Amino acid sequence: MTGYAQLDLAASVGQILPELVATAAFLLAVVVDLVSRRRKEAVCAVVLAGCIAGLVLSLAQLKAGQSLIFAGMAAADPLAAILKAVVFLATGLVALFSLGSPEIRMSGRGEYYSLLLVVAVGACFMASAMNFVMVYLATELVTVTSCILVAHAKDDRRASEAALKYILFGAAASGVMIYGISLLYGATGTLSLTGVSRALVSGQVPGLVAVLGVVFVLAGIGYKIAAVPFHFWCPDVYEGAPTPITAFLSIVPEAAGFGLLIRVYMLGFGERMGQGWAAAASLDWPSLLAVVSALTMTLGNLGALHQTNLKRLMAYSSIAHAGYILMGFVALSKTGLNAMIIYIIVYLFMNLGVFAVLIGLSRRLASDQIASFRGLGGRAKFPAFAMTVFLFSLTGIPPLAGFTGKFYLFAAVIDAKIYWLAIVGALNSVVSLYYYVRIIKAMYIEAGETEGGPIQLPALYTALLVALVVPTVVLGIFWGPLAGMTEASLRFLF
Amino acid sequence: MQYDLVAVLVFMVVGVALLAFILALSRLLQPRDPNPAKLTTYECGEQPVGPAWIQFNIRFYVMALVFVIFDVEVVFLFPWAVVFQKLGLFAFVEMMVFLGILLVGLAYVWRNGDIEWVKPLPGPAALEDEKGAR
Numbered sequence: 001m002t003g004y005a006q007l008d009l010a011a012s013v014g015q016i017l018p019e020l021v022a023t024a025a026f027l028l029a030v031v032v033d034l035v036s037r038r039r040k041e042a043v044c045a046v047v048l049a050g051c052i053a054g055l056v057l058s059l060a061q062l063k064a065g066q067s068l069i070f071a072g073m074a075a076a077d078p079l080a081a082i083l084k085a086v087v088f089l090a091t092g093l094v095a096l097f098s099l100g101s102p103e104i105r106m107s108g109r110g111e112y113y114s115l116l117l118v119v120a121v122g123a124c125f126m127a128s129a130m131n132f133v134m135v136y137l138a139t140e141l142v143t144v145t146s147c148i149l150v151a152h153a154k155d156d157r158r159a160s161e162a163a164l165k166y167i168l169f170g171a172a173a174s175g176v177m178i179y180g181i182s183l184l185y186g187a188t189g190t191l192s193l194t195g196v197s198r199a200l201v202s203g204q205v206p207g208l209v210a211v212l213g214v215v216f217v218l219a220g221i222g223y224k225i226a227a228v229p230f231h232f233w234c235p236d237v238y239e240g241a242p243t244p245i246t247a248f249l250s251i252v253p254e255a256a257g258f259g260l261l262i263r264v265y266m267l268g269f270g271e272r273m274g275q276g277w278a279a280a281a282s283l284d285w286p287s288l289l290a291v292v293s294a295l296t297m298t299l300g301n302l303g304a305l306h307q308t309n310l311k312r313l314m315a316y317s318s319i320a321h322a323g324y325i326l327m328g329f330v331a332l333s334k335t336g337l338n339a340m341i342i343y344i345i346v347y348l349f350m351n352l353g354v355f356a357v358l359i360g361l362s363r364r365l366a367s368d369q370i371a372s373f374r375g376l377g378g379r380a381k382f383p384a385f386a387m388t389v390f391l392f393s394l395t396g397i398p399p400l401a402g403f404t405g406k407f408y409l410f411a412a413v414i415d416a417k418i419y420w421l422a423i424v425g426a427l428n429s430v431v432s433l434y435y436y437v438r439i440i441k442a443m444y445i446e447a448g449e450t451e452g453g454p455i456q457l458p459a460l461y462t463a464l465l466v467a468l469v470v471p472t473v474v475l476g477i478f479w480g481p482l483a484g485m486t487e488a489s490l491r492f493l494f
Numbered sequence: 495m496q497y498d499l500v501a502v503l504v505f506m507v508v509g510v511a512l513l514a515f516i517l518a519l520s521r522l523l524q525p526r527d528p529n530p531a532k533l534t535t536y537e538c539g540e541q542p543v544g545p546a547w548i549q550f551n552i553r554f555y556v557m558a559l560v561f562v563i564f565d566v567e568v569v570f571l572f573p574w575a576v577v578f579q580k581l582g583l584f585a586f587v588e589m590m591v592f593l594g595i596l597l598v599g600l601a602y603v604w605r606n607g608d609i610e611w612v613k614p615l616p617g618p619a620a621l622e623d624e625k626g627a628r
Contacts, residue, residue, distance in 0.1 A: 009584065010584060027594075027595060027598050030598050030601075030602055031598060031601070034601055034602060034605040206498060
């Protein structure tokens with residue numbers, strides 16, 4: 001891999017400013033939590049400041065060129081920078097979501113806010129890892145810390161069950177991944193992604209070892225992005241976790257996981273071929289990923305059809321969306337990766353939007369069941385409208401942001417001449433319309449209890465919804481600057 | 495590539511065979527003369543008191559975790575101190591940052607009463623939760 005400048009230790013520190021600031025904010029948050037026992041909003045403010053600083057510093061790295069830092073452990077490049085920005089934006093929004101959520105307990109609230117930042121830092125390193133040790137460490141940091149967040153409500157049995165399932169699945173997946181890494185290390189003698197790629201290309205790695213290594217590493221990454229067949233934890237964890245954490249899990253580990261996928265598979269298991277990329281040696285992992293992508297979206301969408309609980313439905317929906325995003329990766333082209341990044345950003349707004357409605361209304365809704373949304377269209381006009389926008393956007397109906405994202409994804413797949421995958425994707429989008437519209441139908445057409453009168457959304461959530469609806473609509477009409485930015489961030493790879 | 499793995503197979507077979515051989519040899523050669531003192535559990539030369547399968551206080555667990563953190567800290571500090579002169583300012587700052595982070599951790603367990611054997615009563619936050627639950 002050419003084009004990466006190796007930086008020495010002291011210079012490397014300057015390249016991880018977003019992570020450093022977030023870590024400092026985390027430590028400060030812990031101290032603030034210790035000093036002020038009752039007012040946990042102060043901790044949230046520190047965490048928010050950390051996220052904003054991280055976001056700004058990440059965006060500043062967009063044009064900073066590309067370099068290998070800390071002896072090749074991680075990379076500082078535009079791809080990492082844009083994913084870090086996504087991570088910090090999502091973390092900040094989730095911290096805001098949590099402020100008014102009744103599910104966040106008083107005891108452990110300080111830990112809750114501060115640990116959000118730890119996951120964010122781990123996700124940043126996932127997005128920039130260039131060495132398998134870093135890949136593993138960052139993935140574990142995210143998994144273990146997310147687990148604590150899932151188990152925030154200590155005495156809630158469903159939350160404990162969710163956390164246990166999450167950690168057990170995570171342990172199994174990362175165990176398989178590290179076994180794959182050990183095989184690759186044994187065969188290549190190096191842990192750096194580019195070194196592994198060189199060894200695979202030179203053909204010195206026995207075929208079986210290479211195949212096992214490449215497939216086993218997918219287990220760890222697939223677990224993070226909830227791809228079939230590593231998706232089983234997803235519905236239970238989404239349902240059991242506090243809703244803000246469900247929202248958090250649907251974006252932050254997923255975005256970082258896709259960053260990891262791009263890095264590990266393209267730089268580690270691929271080689272540059274002229275203007276594009278191809279699988280290194282004789283491994284046909286793009287075809288494997290194409291099958292995984294088709295299975296993921298199909299199983300996700302079929303699983304969502306019969307859900308009555310909104311959080312479970314969103315779990316299957318996020319599995320399906322992981323499948324869509326994978327579609328862009330299979331193309332292995334600039335347009336494909338560009339489509340992935342655009343979709344992740346668009347997905348951030350629309351998916352967090354759905355959860356924002358759910359959290360904002362949670363004090364007034366009887367449960368997370370879709371049935372409790374009945375008649376909401378008349379009682380809570382703006383939240384119901386926002387929900388409709390987000391759900392239509394998730395389906396991919398123009399002129400909303402989800403359409404832009406899907407358009408780019410399908411264009412990339414068709415461009416790469418993988419027509420069957422495009423057809424599977426299109427059919428899946430049609431299926432998804434059914435279950436998203438079921439929620440809209442419950443809100444507007446089915447009669448619900450009206451005795452509660454109109455529901456007033458807290459001002460914080462009204463503001464958050466506006467902040468999420470606007471990009472969801474605007475990016476569906478005017479996405480040029482976003483696409484330009486993401487494309488520029490990928491130019492170094494092609 | 496099949497032949498590459500032969501070495502692993504040989505290693506496994508020889509490993510198992512060697513172990514079996516050594517155990518059998520010691521079985522053949524050893525004098526067997528057990529007495530009660532020889533059969534007791536080894537506890538650093540102390541007389542064992544009671545069975546090992548008893549319920550331990552859960553507080554040991556937290557203490558052990560806290561101990562491990564500071565144990566590891568010392569393991570890092572030793573090599574650093576040995577080559578401190580050569581490493582210069584950068585390493586000094588780095589170690590101070592590391593110690594600072596651990597210090598925050600110590601403050602955390604201290605404030606939460608995790609290093610006191612008798613843990614203080616739950617704080618106002620926990621009581622508020624209980625009120626909400628009822």
